[in-house]
Amino acid sequence: MALAGPPGGAGWTWRPVARDALLARAFHSxxxxxxxxxxxxxLRAGGATEPSGDTVVFDPAAGQAVQMGARGGPRRSHHDAxxxxxxxxxxxxxxxxxxxxxxxxxxxxxxxxxxxxxxAPGSRPPAGLSSHTxxxxxxxxxxxxxxxxxxxxxxxxxxxxxxxxxxxxxxxCYKEEGCHTAxxxxxxxxxxxxxxxxxxxxxxLFGGCNSPEPEVAGHWSQGKIKEEPPAAPRLMEQLARLVSxxxxxxxxxxxxxxxxxxxxxxxxxxxxxxxxxxxRDTICNDLYIYDTRKSPxxxxxxxxxxxxxxxxxxxxxxxxxQLYLVGGFxxxxxxxxxxxxxxxxxx
Numbered sequence: 001m002a003l004a005g006p007p008g009g010a011g012w013t014w015r016p017v018a019r020d021a022l023l024a025r026a027f028h029s030x031x032x033x034x035x036x037x038x039x040x041x042x043l044r045a046g047g048a049t050e051p052s053g054d055t056v057v058f059d060p061a062a063g064q065a066v067q068m069g070a071r072g073g074p075r076r077s078h079h080d081a082x083x084x085x086x087x088x089x090x091x092x093x094x095x096x097x098x099x100x101x102x103x104x105x106x107x108x109x110x111x112x113x114x115x116x117x118x119x120a121p122g123s124r125p126p127a128g129l130s131s132h133t134x135x136x137x138x139x140x141x142x143x144x145x146x147x148x149x150x151x152x153x154x155x156x157x158x159x160x161x162x163x164x165x166x167x168x169x170x171x172x173c174y175k176e177e178g179c180h181t182a183x184x185x186x187x188x189x190x191x192x193x194x195x196x197x198x199x200x201x202x203x204x205l206f207g208g209c210n211s212p213e214p215e216v217a218g219h220w221s222q223g224k225i226k227e228e229p230p231a232a233p234r235l236m237e238q239l240a241r242l243v244s245x246x247x248x249x250x251x252x253x254x255x256x257x258x259x260x261x262x263x264x265x266x267x268x269x270x271x272x273x274x275x276x277x278x279x280r281d282t283i284c285n286d287l288y289i290y291d292t293r294k295s296p297x298x299x300x301x302x303x304x305x306x307x308x309x310x311x312x313x314x315x316x317x318x319x320x321x322q323l324y325l326v327g328g329f330x331x332x333x334x335x336x337x338x339x340x341x342x343x344x345x346x347x
Contacts, residue, residue, distance in 0.1 A: 010245040012287055012302060014309055014325050014341035018063040022056045024336040026313030026329040027258070029081035031089055032230075033109060035061065037317055037326060038089050040107075041076035046334025050097045051077035055107065055114075058326070058340065060319055072114040074105040080134040082142055085167050090117075092144065092163065093129030100128025102148070104165070104172040120171040126159060131258070133189035135203055136227055137218070140165045143203055144174075145217045147183050158184045158205075160217050181215050184208030186257030189217065190268040191227065195295040201225040206261060206268070206290070210276060212254040214290070229263050232321045236265040238345040243267075243291050245347065248298030253288055260316040262323055266293045269323060269343075272311035274333075283333055285309040307331050316343075 028042025037058040041051050053075035055068040079094025089107040093100070102125040106115045119125060132146025144161040158181035164173045187208025193199045203218035259273025268290040274282050285304040290297060314328025314337070323343040329336055 010242055011346045012242065012304075013306070013344050015344045016339045016341050018058070018065070018340040019338050020058075020065040021338050022065045022067055023058065023327055023340060024338040025052060025327050026336050027077040028052075028313075028315065028327055029079055029091065030315035030317055030326045031081045031083055032317050032319050033083040033089055034086065035059075035319065036109075037319070037324070038081070038107065038109070039326065040081055040089070040091055041074060041079065041094070042327065043077050043313070044336060046329055046332070046336075051075050051095060060324060060340070063340070068112060070107065070112050070114050072116070073107070074114070076101075078130040080132060082134050082136050084165050085139055088165075088167050090142075090165055090172075092134045092142070093126075093132055095130045100130045100148075102126045102129050102174070104163075106167070106170070115170055117165075117170045117172050120164075120166070120169070120173040123173040124176055125174040126161060126176075131185040131187075131208070133187060133205070134163070135189045135191050137191065137203070137220070137225060138227065140167075143189075143218050145181060145184070145189055145203070145205055146187075147185050156183055158182055177218075179217075181205060181217055182209050182211060184215075186274075188259060188261030188270065190261055190263050190290070191225070191229075192263060192268060192292050193266065195292060195297070198222050204268070206252065206270060207256040207259060207273065209257075210255045212252045214252065229265070230318050232264050232318055234321045235318075235323060235343075235345075236267070238347060239264060239267045239269070239289060241347040242302070242345055243289055243298075243300045246300040246302065248291065248300055250296060250298065252290065252299045253286070253301070256284070258312045259284070260311075260314050260325070260328075262316045262318050264318060264323065267291055269316070271316060271325070272309075272314055272328065274312045283310045283312045283329070283331055285311065311337065
C-alpha cells in the first residue's frame with residue numbers, strides 16, 4: 001500500500017478494515033448514530049440514474065454491514081442526512097431519479113421504521129435540493145446550504161436555509177436566511193470555532209465551484225452553539241503533527257467538488273473528490289487539512305501516489321477517535337468501492 005506525504009517519515013494512507021458489497025455505492029449519505037453508520041441510498045454504479053432506496057447499517061466495532069428491512073425508505077442520491085434527538089436519522093432533499101426534492105424523510109432507529117414527515121404551516125421550502133449540505137447547529141436545527149432549483153431552472157447563487165425539525169409532531173419547517181452564497185454544488189460544509197480570545201462559530205463552505213476561497217454560510221457568537229463535535233484527542237494530535245511537517249498556504253484547492261469533509265477539533269479534513277480544473281484524470285486522492293488554530297487559517301495539502309485511493313461521491317465519518325472512509329466511485333468514476341477504510345497517519 002502506497003504511503004503519501006512529504007519525505008522525512010510523515011505520511012498517511014487509508015487502511016481497509018472491512019469489505020461488503022452492501023456498502024458499494026456513491027453519492028449516498030453516511031451518518032453516525034449511536035455507534036452505527038447508517039448508509040442511505042446513493043448510486044450503485046456509474047451512469048445509473050435511478051438511486052437506491054435501501055438502508056445499510058455498518059457496525060464499525062464489529063466491522064459488519066447489514067441491510068435494514070425497514071420499508072418505505074427514500075430513493076435518493078446527492079442528498080444529505082443528520083441525526084436528530086439521538087434517535088431519528090433525517091434525510092433531507094436529494095435526487096429521486098426524476099426530480100430534486102426538498103422533503104424530509106426520517107428513520108426512527110428505535111423502531112427500525114421510516115416515517116414521512118410533513119412540512120409545518122409557514123414552511124418556505126427550496127424549489128429542490130441536490131448536492132447540498134446539512135449541518136447540525138443544535139439538536140433540532142440544521143443549516144442547509146446549496147443551489148436550489150428544479151431540473152430545468154437553477155438559481156445563479158446559493159441559498160441558505162434554517163431547517164427546524166420537530167420529532168414529536170413529525171414536522172419540519174424551512175426558513176430562508178437573508179444572505180446568499182456563490183452558486184455551489186457538490187461542496188462541503190464545516191462548523192468550526194474561530195481563533196482568538198472570544199471563540200465564535202462559523203459555518204464554512206468549501207468547493208463546489210471554481211473559487212478556492214471558503215465562504216461563510218453562518219456566524220454564531222460565543223456560547224450560541226452548544227453542539228459538541230465527537231472527541232478525537234489522538235487523531236487531533238496526529239493531525240497537528242502532520243501539519244507541522246507541511247507548508248501552510250492561504251489558498252485552498254480550486255474547483256473541487258463531491259469530496260468528503262469531517263471536522264476533527266480545529267481541523268477540517270477534506271479528501272478526494274473531482275476537480276473542475278482538468279479535462280482528464282479528474283478524480284482525486286489528495287488529503288487537505290484546513291487548520292483554524294491561528295488566524296488566518298491555513299491549508300495543508302498532502303498528495304498521494306496511490307491511484308487505488310481515488311474517490312468521488314464518498315463519505316467520511318468520525319467515530320471512536322478514528323476517521324472512516326465509506327463508499328464512493330474509484331478512479332474510473334463508475335465502479336463503487338465496497339471498502340471501509342480508516343485514516344492512518346505515520347509521523
